Every structure is written in structure tokens, then in C-alpha cells.
Amino acid sequence: MEYTRFMADRVKTMKGSAIREMFKRMADPEIISLAGGNPASELFPGEELSKIAGKVLMTSPTLALQYGTTDGYPKMKECARSRAQKVNSVGENDEILIVTGANQGIDLSAKAILNKGDKIVVESPSFIGSLNAFRTYEAQLVGVKIEDDGMSMEELEKVLKADPGIKVIYTIPTFQNPTGTTMSAEKRKRMLELASKYDVLIIEDNPYGDLRFSGEDVPTLKSLDTEDRVIYVGSFSKILSPGMRLGYVVAPAPIAEKIEMLKQVNDVHTPMLTQLMCVEFMKKYDIDAYIAKNRELYGKKCAKMVESMEKYFPAGKVKWVVPEGGIFLWCECPTITDIAPVVNRCLEKKVAIVPGSNFAIDINAPSNMFRLNYSSATLEKLEEGIKRLGEVLTEML
């Protein structure tokens, strides 16, 4: 059978994530992955969550196993609220929704806003999962370049001025994926001024905000927002467990209401057991102490990666900015135009990195950049992985 006639336009040209394709090749256990976005699993509170899950299912089987409400289990909503309030990111006109991972929050926010052909401003480069979500609504991505202190505000204004039809800006302002950069407080204020001036919304995606290991905290866009323009998407994936798929959306009520309706026809509600487990975990344990342990570990891992890069990378051939938090480090190789052959040679040498083209608006344009992840591998594997990568770079740059 030929299925082309049945495909919606939105999926006709859609390609799977090259990262995912790479993961398939990475079944080889000898490959050291610096490619993924996995949080460190060595600190997962398996024993604590084991006891909690056992108890929740024994004492509240109906609550854990029966249908729940689309907006989320009320106590879970309170947990999400407490996380958002810690960074002053719930306004009085906001509603909170529990979503099955922050990605769902971004996908459904886009679905509530974007018609076919609508333009959405995104950082260039940005997180492929979000970009691909926007592509499924046949939106046009308008990339604005990212600088060491976040999105270029000059370019943003130019873009907004040129096109009054733009409805929304998508940003990961803190420890951005893939660049690891953080938008300065001044730029955040400026972005809100521009959003007001040109009447656009902002989707603030903040999965890494809790993972700062150096420097000073910067206020969230949502906390600076006096006009209810920001849809704030938070996540438990990097502070508790990604496999549990728990995220939340804080949005002005009229928008939250639409996202809730879209969620109802998407997956009805987020699984109950994982919500109940998160509630119990936050009641019984100090989640901030757990996050602090992760932060410390990520600081060490990042330092080890940078130290190894300085040791093994060919001198002067690779540029990077050391991140102050999060899980990613972004590299540029100014002497070449396309990193793809390097990435392929790396796989032969049993180390995986992600080429920059994956995060680009135009995924077919060559890129001389690549993304490294330091949260997932152990300290030893990090050094060994960077050593292998350094050998390839020395050979090919």
C-alpha cells in the first residue's frame, strides 16, 4: 500500500530527530555518550520512591489506579505551585496545569496559539523537541541569534517590527539547550518591554533553572512579567526523574483553559501514580536538598569536562563558553564549515556528540558547532570521552 495520500502535510516532510537515530546506533555499550540530555542517574532516589510507590498503591489503590482530572491531582498542583513560587513565577491571574512532561506543556501551548503559517520567534539554535513541535502546527520558525548573554535583543526587535503578525516568542532563558547560555536580567527586562510594545506572548521553558552551580541567579521572565504575557513551563525531569514525565504549565487563565481542553483530548490526564509519588516525595523529603546534591555533582562534572577539553582539544581550534549551570556545553570549530564528518568519525572512535545542525532552524544547513552533555556520564567516562573526541578533533581540524 502507498500511504502518501493519507499523510497530513505536517508529517510529510517531518524527519525523526537525528539525535534519536544516533541513540539507535549507540546500542553499542562501548560508546561513551556525550550526546543525550539525560540527568545523572546515580543520584536517583530509587529506594525512597520504591517505598513511596509501594505505600501509595497499598493505601490508596483507587486514587492511584482510577481516572484522574485533566488539570492534575490537586496536591500535585500545589507541589508545582510551590516550585513556581520559589522563583516568583505564579501570578494572581494564572492557573497551573500538570502535564505529562514539560514537552507536552510546550506542545499544547503551541497548539493553543499557532495556526498554520503563523510565525513564532525562537532562539537560533534551540531545543529540537520544541522546534519540531512547532513544525507540527505548520508554524514558521523565525530564528533570532543567541549571544553569550542570551537572545539578541536588537535582532528580536528588528524581527518583531518587521512582522506585526508574530504572536509568540519561545525561549529557554536559563542554561539554554543547546548553548548552555543564560539570558541576562537586562535582556529579560528588554524582552518583556518588546513583548509589550509589539503585543506578543512569551513561552518561557525553564527545565534547568534549578541547576545553577556557579554565578548568580537571574529572575525568571515570568517573575518580571507585569502584563500576564508569559506562559511558564516547569519540569520535574531534571530535579527528580525524567522517566516519571511530570511537568507543569503556569499560564493566564484564558490560555490555561484552552491548554487544558487540548490535554483532555490528548492524554486525558497525567498518570496518577507518578503524581502521587511526587507529592509524597516532596512531603517526606527535602527536594531542595536533593537538587543541591545534583547541582554539586553537575558542577564537578562540568569542571571535569572543561578541564579535559583544555587538556585534549587541539589548542585554539575550538571555542566554548563555560556554563554556570544546566547540563549542556556548546562548542564551535571556526576553522571548518561542517562538523558532520567529525561526528561520524567520533562514532567510529566510540564517542557520541550532537552536530549543531540538529538545533538549527534550517536543519539542512551545515554547522561547525556541536553540543556536549556532561550530566549523564560518570567523571571517568567524561574524561575518556573528551579524550577520544580530542583525538578526532586533532586529526580533523
Added chain:
Amino acid sequence: MEYTRFMADRVKTMKGSAIREMFKRMADPEIISLAGGNPASELFPGEELSKIAGKVLMTSPTLALQYGTTDGYPKMKECARSRAQKVNSVGENDEILIVTGANQGIDLSAKAILNKGDKIVVESPSFIGSLNAFRTYEAQLVGVKIEDDGMSMEELEKVLKADPGIKVIYTIPTFQNPTGTTMSAEKRKRMLELASKYDVLIIEDNPYGDLRFSGEDVPTLKSLDTEDRVIYVGSFSKILSPGMRLGYVVAPAPIAEKIEMLKQVNDVHTPMLTQLMCVEFMKKYDIDAYIAKNRELYGKKCAKMVESMEKYFPAGKVKWVVPEGGIFLWCECPTITDIAPVVNRCLEKKVAIVPGSNFAIDINAPSNMFRLNYSSATLEKLEEGIKRLGEVLTEML
């Protein structure tokens, strides 16, 4: 702030499910609900799942808490495959995907197929969750009336003939929601013939197929499909737990691949813990024995509901067909045109039912029908609920 300008067309006129609104009014514990679609919670294997969850998190914390793959945990895919194979519903050209509840499978199948303005044939009436999912892709719903033995094949052919642009038929052939009817084997064969003749796909939604308590099994459409036209959506919600949100899609590879990409940007993957729990449950226990207990209970509950209806409903004023399985019973009141006042009076009398308009293509047209659910309430509450309903019907018909 005024948000109308930011809303996508798809959500502008979208209304929340009236059933959900009713649920909010139903916080009153004195109300007996015959309105929902909840499976019986009295049989939930809470103790078994408690032990399983505790053990899985203790022995495999990384697997349970780290990111998983979009298509599903491999052993969970095998579990889904075994359920589908039991009804001969996996072909050699098919792929299996695990989804976060069957609703996600339907939503993303529609997203892969439907462009704005595309027409999709649905049973009239049909499940509001699916109809609303199709509406979010701005598809046009073409209703085909449902008869005691399933969708009218004459009307289906008329519709397909009239519009060569139709791409897909959505059907719940077994114990349909809301009517409880089952499509005959003859009609299933005819539907496949028509699908072939007019070159359309079929989405077969089969959440209730395991819940037969009388009559003879009818083969699934998927099992009769020799041309790989059927996308089969299965669920663990009615045979294990809806709160776990586990469903699966069996689809020809080219379509499954697109659905998988859409799932990746929707919620990345289905939570790992619930997948692992389902795998262990099916390994350690006989899920068919568990389903058999449910079937027996639902047969008893249905019989109790019908017996109570015969006792308390005004004679000759309400028509219904006794279902052979599933969880719903559909009633028509030929002497009135609009059931809405009855539904409201019922809430005053502390019993909840769902008006037929909720399941209609045109939700604003009045309906003289209503849906009853017999799986959720206890036998005592079922009789008391029908007694209260009977009093209202006697008063108002």
C-alpha cells in the same frame, strides 16, 4: 489582557466536555454517578501492583526513572503485542507503539492524517474525546448513523461515494461508546470492502473488546484487514487501570513512524514506571483471569441496571438495547425532543446521566437520548440511581 488575538482557530470555539463540567458539579458525595466511564475500582489489583512497583523501583531504579524510548519499553511492546495477537490484530507490516492512554493514540493518528478541512467519517453518536481530538485538527466530522448492529453501511457508502476526498473512518466497533452496540461481522467485512473500494483508512478504537459478558465474539476489523488499512488502538485502561494511562497503537510501519515522531514532540515517551509495572503484572499474574473477573462483575452490574430500569422506568417511554459487553447502555425517549431538562432535574435528585447531545456531531442540536454507565457504581448504588432516574422520567415523560 485580551487573549483572543493569540488563540489558534482550533481552540476559539472549543468547549470543554460537558461531562467534565458535570463532574465538577458532582463533587457532592450524595450524587450517584451513572455518567462517567470509569471501570470498576473494587477489583483493582492494588496490593499486587504495590509489591510490583516497590520491587521495580528497588531493583531497576535507573530503568524506571530515566528517560525511555518514544516507541515504548521493548518488553511493554511485547505485552501490547500479545494482547493484540489474542485478537489476531497484528499484521506482518505493522509496528507497535506504546502510548500514554489510547486517547493519545487516537489524537496522534488523527494528527498524522488530517489536514484542516479534511473529512473524517465517524459513527453518530460517538465518543466525545475522539470527536474533540479530530476537531482540534480542524477536520470536518461526517457522521454516519449507528444501528443496533453498528454503523449503517448504506449510509457509509453514500458518504464515501459522495466525497472522494475522505481519508479515514473512525469507529469503535465493539461495545461502542456511547451506544453499547457491536458491529456485526458482516458489516465489518463490508466496511473493509468499502474502505478498499473508496481507498480510505480505518482507525479501529477497541478499549472495551475484552469486556464481553454475553453473546459471541466478533472478529476485529484489524483481523479481517488484508490490505493494511486499519490502525488499531488498544488500551489497558479497562483491563488493568485507567490511571496508569497505558495504551498502544498497531499501525502499518509508514504510519506508525509518523505517529512516533508526533509522540516524540508531544510527551517524549510514556512514563517508564507504569510500563514496567504492567510488564511485571502480566509476567506474574494471569491478566486474562483478572479480566474474566471484571467481565463477570460487569455482566452482573448490567443485569442489575436493566432489571432496575424495567422496574422503575415508566413503561413504554424509554427504549434501549441491552449490551453484550462493555460499560455503557444507551437510552432513547421517543416522546420528547430534548433530554436536557431531565438531566438537570436528575442532578437535583442526586443522580447524574449524560445527555446524548454530548456525543453528537452537532453538539448544539437537542437530543432525546442519554448514556448510562454501569461499571462504576456498586450494585446497590446502581439500583438506587436508576430508581431516582425512574422517578424523574415518570415525572417528566
